[in-house]
Each structure stands twice: as C-alpha cells, then as structure tokens.
Amino acid sequence: MIEVKNLSKRYGDFVAVDDVSFTCKPGRVTGFLGPNGAGKSTTMRIITGLTPAGAGTATINGVAYHDIPNPSTHVGVLLDASAQHAGRTGAEILRLSAMTIGAPLSRVDEALAMVSLTQEEASRRVRNYSLGMRQRLGIANALIGDPQVLILDEPANGLDPAGIHWMRTLLREYADRGGAVLLSSHLLHEIEIIADDLVVIGHGRIVAQGTKEELLAGTGAVVRGADRNHLGTALQASGVAFHDRQDGGFAVEQTPEVVGKIALDAGVHLVELRGGDGARLEEMFLQLTQQTQREQPSTQGVQ
Incomplete structure (x- = not known):
C-alpha cells in the first residue's frame, strides 16, 4: 500500500x-x-x-x-x-x-x-x-x-x-x-x-x-414532459439550472425529488424522471481542472 x-x-x-x-x-x-x-x-x-x-x-x-x-x-x-x-x-x-x-x-x-x-x-x-x-x-x-x-x-x-x-x-x-x-x-x-x-x-x-464510481456518478436529474414547453416554463420559473437534451427532455441541476415537485405543482404530466447520467472521465477531469489547465482556447479576434 x-x-x-x-x-x-x-x-x-x-x-x-x-x-x-x-x-x-x-x-x-x-x-x-x-x-x-x-x-x-x-x-x-x-x-x-x-x-x-x-x-x-x-x-x-x-x-x-x-x-x-x-x-x-x-x-x-x-x-x-x-x-x-x-x-x-x-x-x-x-x-x-x-x-x-x-x-x-x-x-x-x-x-x-x-x-x-x-x-x-x-x-x-x-x-x-x-x-x-x-x-x-x-x-x-x-x-x-x-x-x-x-x-x-x-x-x-x-x-x-x-x-x-x-x-x-x-x-x-x-x-x-x-x-x-x-x-x-x-x-x-x-x-x-x-x-x-x-x-x-x-x-x-x-x-x-x-x-x-463515486466521482463519475450521475448528478442532477433527467426529465421529459408530455408538454415540453410547459415543463420548460415551470423549470425556468423555479429558478433551477437546466439545459436541453437531444431526446427532447431536460438535464436539470437538481434532485429528481425537487424536479418532480416542480412538475406536480405546475400540473405537468411527466413521461420520464430519473437521476442524471454518469459523467465521463474526460468531462469530470476538465471540469475539476479547468482553473489549472495550461492550454486555454484563445478568444483573440472572436466577436
């Protein structure tokens, strides 16, 4: 050891x-x-x-x-x-x-x-x-x-x-x-x-x-509603951070319990609600070391 x-x-x-x-x-x-x-x-x-x-x-x-x-x-x-x-x-x-x-x-x-x-x-x-x-x-x-x-x-x-x-x-x-x-x-x-x-x-x-397993475990929640726009409006009104997924759902930076209550209070019918996907090692690595990377993309000339 x-x-x-x-x-x-x-x-x-x-x-x-x-x-x-x-x-x-x-x-x-x-x-x-x-x-x-x-x-x-x-x-x-x-x-x-x-x-x-x-x-x-x-x-x-x-x-x-x-x-x-x-x-x-x-x-x-x-x-x-x-x-x-x-x-x-x-x-x-x-x-x-x-x-x-x-x-x-x-x-x-x-x-x-x-x-x-x-x-x-x-x-x-x-x-x-x-x-x-x-x-x-x-x-x-x-x-x-x-x-x-x-x-x-x-x-x-x-x-x-x-x-x-x-x-x-x-x-x-x-x-x-x-x-x-x-x-x-x-x-x-x-x-x-x-x-x-x-x-x-x-x-x-x-x-x-x-x-x-601990470091790459999923975080947040994945949610899809029968009415995508209604669900998006409810999430935005609640103040939680979320972003679009390719499958039409949302990845939300909150627990499934919190997301489920937001949907319930807004009267949104959910077709999927689960824990977030596990992170890939590269994603976790870049996130944790983003302040220590030597190679950062140049923004010179970008409007």
Whole structure:
C-alpha cells in the first residue's frame, strides 16, 4: 500500500506539490490524473525516493522507499521508459537488474513473457527499440523483482491500441492478485476503463479523489414532459439550472425529488424522471481542472 500524507515540495517560490494526501490500496488500480505541470511526476519521484519532500511523508507498506531493504523486490517503478542504456540489449538490462537485486535469472524470461517481448526482440540493442518496445521493457524491469506495488508514470506512451489493451489486462490481473498499482496517464479513456480509484491533482493540490464510481456518478436529474414547453416554463420559473437534451427532455441541476415537485405543482404530466447520467472521465477531469489547465482556447479576434 502507498500512503501519501500532507506532502509538499517547493522550488524557490514555485510550489510543485501542496499538501497532497492519498492512499493507493492493495488489489486496486489508482489512476493519478492532472494537467501537465500539475505535480504528478514530482509526487511520484518523492514516493520513489528520487526527490526529497519539503514536508509530509510518503511510505510504501509503512516504510519510506529509501529505507526498504532491496526495494525492487517490493516496489516496481517505471518513471521514464527512455532512461535505459541504449547500447545494451533488452535481455542484458533485465539480467543486470536480476543480478543486482538477487532475483533468479529465470525471472528474465518470465518478465519478457509477461510483457510479450520475444527472445529475438530481447536480443536487440535498446537504441533500435520503438518507444512502445521501451515501454514494455521498462514494465518488465519493474516486474523483475516480483513486487507487491507498481508505480508507473505514463506507461502507455508509444503503445498501439493492441499494446494498450495488453497493458490494461496485465495491470488488471496484477491488481486482482493483490498488488497495488499507482498509474499516471493522460489517456483518460484507458484510466476510465482500468482504474478502481481516482486522484485528480491541479496546481500541486488534490482537487478530487475517491472511487471511480463515486466521482463519475450521475448528478442532477433527467426529465421529459408530455408538454415540453410547459415543463420548460415551470423549470425556468423555479429558478433551477437546466439545459436541453437531444431526446427532447431536460438535464436539470437538481434532485429528481425537487424536479418532480416542480412538475406536480405546475400540473405537468411527466413521461420520464430519473437521476442524471454518469459523467465521463474526460468531462469530470476538465471540469475539476479547468482553473489549472495550461492550454486555454484563445478568444483573440472572436466577436
């Protein structure tokens, strides 16, 4: 389990991480989301002992990373797939890792099989690898010590659709066996499919966290009336916010109970009334981080 408590990191006047707290539990995949520069990579570097924290703590199974004996047998880490010796073969890199941590050399072939790298591909020098192959090798290196925790920063970069599906299956099976996975990615659709829990960060601060179901649950109400105009007039008179739906109904920013009473008081016959549709992860992400996005549409020249 990963526990981050009140973590902060400052570079001069710039606050990269500001009082961040969250937990990544065994048997679950935690998606770590945020715009570029939000503090994701800094947080992961602090968790893995590469960057000292300014304040707060980050522990793995109750111990700081630099205090874990032979940490690669407890924690598998992939923060940068390009940070591999370009002149060595994939198999050499894995053998060196296995010897360094005391893992049996048979683990090399097992790790290659887990990430679907063939023996022929493993015999090539890394400089001849595609980005997707480097990602697979990096994940194999993270798994070489048979760890209980995986920390992966953008592991799907460079993977084609088949590779992304493979990675999703690998991480899901790993978590289902009791492993804890902390996964940072800008591929929101993949996070939405695989993650159990979500942590959203912006400007170094947590803006939302919880289970995927909690954060993506529907809000408000969906309503349709036999007389659409009469219903719209009643909603407008009540002062609740609402907007049109393509099916002829309205999405209302109120509970179904409140909407039903508005319709009843106005004498509107309803043909549909239910809780709001669940939000898509992209919609939720953009809404929560809209004040922290670097890329904002230009309005220059717009009348």
